[in-house]
Amino acid sequence: MNNIPLEYYIALSGILFTIGTLGVILRRNAIIVFMSLEIMLNSVNLAFISFARYLGDTSGEIFVFFVMAVAAAESAIGLAIILALFRKKQTIYVDEVNVLKH
Amino acid sequence: MNIHLIAFIVLGILAIASAIGTIATKHPIYSAMSLIVHFFALSALYLTLQSPFVAVLQILVYAGAIMVLVVFVIMLLNLNEDEKQTIRIQSRNSFGIVLAAIFFIMIVTFIMSNPLNQPNSTNVYNLFTAQSLGSVLFTKDLVAFEIVGILLLSAIVGAIVMAKKKLIN
Amino acid sequence: MEIQVLFSLPLIIASFFAVFMPVFDAILKKNKQIIFLFTLLNFLLVIVADIFIFASPEFFTGVLKSGLENSDFGKFLSDAVSLGGYTSFFDLLFAIAGILTLFAAKDYLKKESYELKEFYSLVSFSFAGMLFIAHANNLLILFLGIELMSISFFVLSGFFRNNILSIEASLKYFILGAFATGFLIFGFAMLYGATGSLELKVIAQKISFNQVTPIYFALAIGLIFVGLAFKASTFPFHQWAPDVYTGAPTVVTGFMSTAGKTAAFAAFIVITKAIFLSNLVIDNATVNPPVIAITRNSREILAIIAALTMLVGNITALMQTNVKRMLAFSSVAHAGYILLGIVSNNSNGWSGIVFYAFAYVFMQIGAFVIVSLIEKENGSNLNLSDYNGLSKSHPFLSASMAIFMFSLVGLPPFAGFFGKYYLFLSVIQSGYLWLALVAVIASIISIYFYIGLIINMYFKEKEGEPLTVQCKTSGISIILSLIGVIFLGIFPSLLMNPLLNLFK
Numbered sequence: 026m027n028n029i030p031l032e033y034y035i036a037l038s039g040i041l042f043t044i045g046t047l048g049v050i051l052r053r054n055a056i057i058v059f060m061s062l063e064i065m066l067n068s069v070n071l072a073f074i075s076f077a078r079y080l081g082d083t084s085g086e087i088f089v090f091f092v093m094a095v096a097a098a099e100s101a102i103g104l105a106i107i108l109a110l111f112r113k114k115q116t117i118y119v120d121e122v123n124v125l126k127h
Numbered sequence: 128m129n130i131h132l133i134a135f136i137v138l139g140i141l142a143i144a145s146a147i148g149t150i151a152t153k154h155p156i157y158s159a160m161s162l163i164v165h166f167f168a169l170s171a172l173y174l175t176l177q178s179p180f181v182a183v184l185q186i187l188v189y190a191g192a193i194m195v196l197v198v199f200v201i202m203l204l205n206l207n208e209d210e211k212q213t214i215r216i217q218s219r220n221s222f223g224i225v226l227a228a229i230f231f232i233m234i235v236t237f238i239m240s241n242p243l244n245q246p247n248s249t250n251v252y253n254l255f256t257a258q259s260l261g262s263v264l265f266t267k268d269l270v271a272f273e274i275v276g277i278l279l280l281s282a283i284v285g286a287i288v289m290a291k292k293k294l295i296n
Numbered sequence: 297m298e299i300q301v302l303f304s305l306p307l308i309i310a311s312f313f314a315v316f317m318p319v320f321d322a323i324l325k326k327n328k329q330i331i332f333l334f335t336l337l338n339f340l341l342v343i344v345a346d347i348f349i350f351a352s353p354e355f356f357t358g359v360l361k362s363g364l365e366n367s368d369f370g371k372f373l374s375d376a377v378s379l380g381g382y383t384s385f386f387d388l389l390f391a392i393a394g395i396l397t398l399f400a401a402k403d404y405l406k407k408e409s410y411e412l413k414e415f416y417s418l419v420s421f422s423f424a425g426m427l428f429i430a431h432a433n434n435l436l437i438l439f440l441g442i443e444l445m446s447i448s449f450f451v452l453s454g455f456f457r458n459n460i461l462s463i464e465a466s467l468k469y470f471i472l473g474a475f476a477t478g479f480l481i482f483g484f485a486m487l488y489g490a491t492g493s494l495e496l497k498v499i500a501q502k503i504s505f506n507q508v509t510p511i512y513f514a515l516a517i518g519l520i521f522v523g524l525a526f527k528a529s530t531f532p533f534h535q536w537a538p539d540v541y542t543g544a545p546t547v548v549t550g551f552m553s554t555a556g557k558t559a560a561f562a563a564f565i566v567i568t569k570a571i572f573l574s575n576l577v578i579d580n581a582t583v584n585p586p587v588i589a590i591t592r593n594s595r596e597i598l599a600i601i602a603a604l605t606m607l608v609g610n611i612t613a614l615m616q617t618n619v620k621r622m623l624a625f626s627s628v629a630h631a632g633y634i635l636l637g638i639v640s641n642n643s644n645g646w647s648g649i650v651f652y653a654f655a656y657v658f659m660q661i662g663a664f665v666i667v668s669l670i671e672k673e674n675g676s677n678l679n680l681s682d683y684n685g686l687s688k689s690h691p692f693l694s695a696s697m698a699i700f701m702f703s704l705v706g707l708p709p710f711a712g713f714f715g716k717y718y719l720f721l722s723v724i725q726s727g728y729l730w731l732a733l734v735a736v737i738a739s740i741i742s743i744y745f746y747i748g749l750i751i752n753m754y755f756k757e758k759e760g761e762p763l764t765v766q767c768k769t770s771g772i773s774i775i776l777s778l779i780g781v782i783f784l785g786i787f788p789s790l791l792m793n794p795l796l797n798l799f800k
Contacts, residue, residue, distance in 0.1 A: 041146055061149070068482070072482065082493075083259065091436060098281075102450055104196060110467055113457075281444060281447055
């Protein structure tokens with residue numbers, strides 16, 4: 026019935042993971058960096074669900090629930106840190122926050 | 128060509144395009160909208176993998192909760208100034224691009240060189256219902272479920288510490 | 297049933313305190329003293345529970361494992377976490393690090409007028425996370441433990457949130473920490489795909505029977521090591537560590553760079569015990585399936601990473617004038633030393649890691665406590681020249697700082713010497729003589745900056761008025777650290793022999 030090979034899904038998840046990585050490396054806007062991190066986590070979810078479906082095993086799906094919970098927790102923390110930064114410095118650009126290097 | 132393959136290709140292209148849109152647009156609010164499209168595309172992909180429950184959760188948790196929070200923060204900070212240049216190619220950035228390209232080629236060639244796998248069983252709908260997943264979650268993975276409670280609590284306390292206005296001793 | 301409850305007591309106590317600490321906060325509105333005592337009670341109870349575990353006859357025999365399978369509760373518990381054995385030593389280690397940090401934090405937070413009760417909650421959360429990392433028996437628990445610890449650390453490093461340095465440290469740590477988590481769980485996904493299970497026992501079994509998909513397995517090892525290398529701040533991914541460690545509050549830096557790093561290495565041990573074949577299997581292999589080649593190659597790569605980490609950490613530490621930054625770079629180098637134990641991949645290496653971690657907790661937290669005492673508000677007074685003439689004004693502080701520095705270098709009567717000795721020995725025994733030589737060279741380089749600090753304290757004169765130091769409870773953690781450093785230096789076998797037994 027469903028004859029798409031597993032490798033297609035995993036390759037797609039690899040491509041999405043790379044796009045997320047690129048976003049984290051290239052963008053300087055903290056909120057967009059944060060969204061790129063979400064793309065990375067979602068590509069992991071895709072990989073887990075494809076493996077779970079092709080192995081016929083539930084533990085991969087369960088892992089995805091926990092990744093979602095962790096993503097929610099991380100988003101709360103990350104946005105709170107961005108808020109604290111904005112309040113102090115009026116910027117959210119990672120480039121402009123560079124006191125420590127000197 | 129069958130209908131499944133066409134659906135996969137269309138959804139895959141949509142997911143990739145919206146992911147690129149997220150990291151390449153100027154204003155964070157466009158990125159956020161693009162990311163919501165990405166989440167919906169992924170949710171549809173989960174349906175092609177016979178996982179309806181996770182597909183619903185994907186929309187509820189990501190598009191419904193996390194993205195609302197992100198959009199709220201964008202509005203709260205009222206960022207109308209665009210980033211000066213969308214993508215600046217500096218030495219470090221080009222290093223990043225090269226690294227990502229190598230990584231990308233590696234993953235795809237690694238995976239594509241494999242003999243293609245077909246699923247172990249054609250139908251896993253019964254395995255991936257909310258009922259069976261719930262029973263696994265509350266028996267085999269009970270300890271993990273308890274830990275995630277502590278984790279969410281720590282996120283609440285942490286977010287309050289970072290975001291509250293006044294320090295109260 | 298009784299045995300299971302006894303053996304899981306450290307985890308239960310830590311979770312209980314983590315959950316109820318915010319409640320105590322709310323009930324006891326003004327009373328910081330009691331919150332402090334509650335947190336202390338948390339660590340002390342974990343230590344007491346571990347002493348009971350050490351004393352119980354099941355500890356060294358294998359009775360525990362068979363007893364666990366009998367009840368449903370025991371089965372779920374043993375699927376998720378491993379109890380007893382070497383994990384109890386990790387409990388002890390994290391609890392000691394917590395106690396040392398707690399006493400120092402009381403003085404330090406008061407000085408910086410940031411004495412908020414949430415600090416104690418966050419320390420308890422990260423403590424629970426570390427315990428679950430060390431006890432993990434399942435990739436899921438490992439992931440949640442790492443996240444619980446990291447999320448608490450993101451906030452702790454930004455705890456002085458009116459200070460831009462602290463917020464910047466927090467933001468950097470958050471972005472890179474979440475980035476590393478992405479790599480780590482993508483690796484977990486690949487490992488799941490390669491072996492079809494999330495349980496480390498099953499994974500180890502499949503690998504030893506060569507029932508894995510080699511391509512996914514290779515990708516998994518690479519990605520997991522990238523993620524863990526970020527968390528443990530080893531060579532290509534160490535850039536964040538000095539920035540974060542310098543910007544974070546000093547006591548938090550002490551806690552993160554010792555207990556947090558040890559937890560990352562606990563994760564390393566948990567993973568490599570499962571996915572690396574034992575040395576015996578590799579040496580006696582007649583056929584050459586891909587799994588053996590992958591294990592061999594990844595150990596070679598880890599060896600190179602360890603060598604580079606030690607050299608880069610120590611050489612960059614030479615150029616620093618800020619003491620906190622110098623200690624941060626040297627902590628990168630220490631991650632390199634600890635990685636030697638992972639490269640050697642046998643019981644000597646693993647027990648060497650635990651021993652070194654004990655020594656490292658005492659000497660590094662001790663040094664950071666002294667730095668936190670000398671430091672003035674807003675992160676000033678941290679340069680090497682500020683330590684000039686400290687021996688005249690504060691003989692006790694400078695003497696203990698000198699002892700910690702000697703121990704960090706690895707001079708004989710102190711704990712650091714035996715930590716290095718066991719690790720170097722284990723790596724020579726498993727055939728990496730060149731790596732041991734690099735480690736010795738790196739240690740020799742490190743003498744320069746550690747001893748440089750001592751020279752500043754003892755042989756240079758201070759200009760201007762002498763320093764005033766407020767030292768109340770911090771004195772307790774300095775004395776405890778001194779006792780630990782000297783005790784482990786004189787009686788190393790008291791800790792090393794049980795460790796060797798447990799890892800066998």
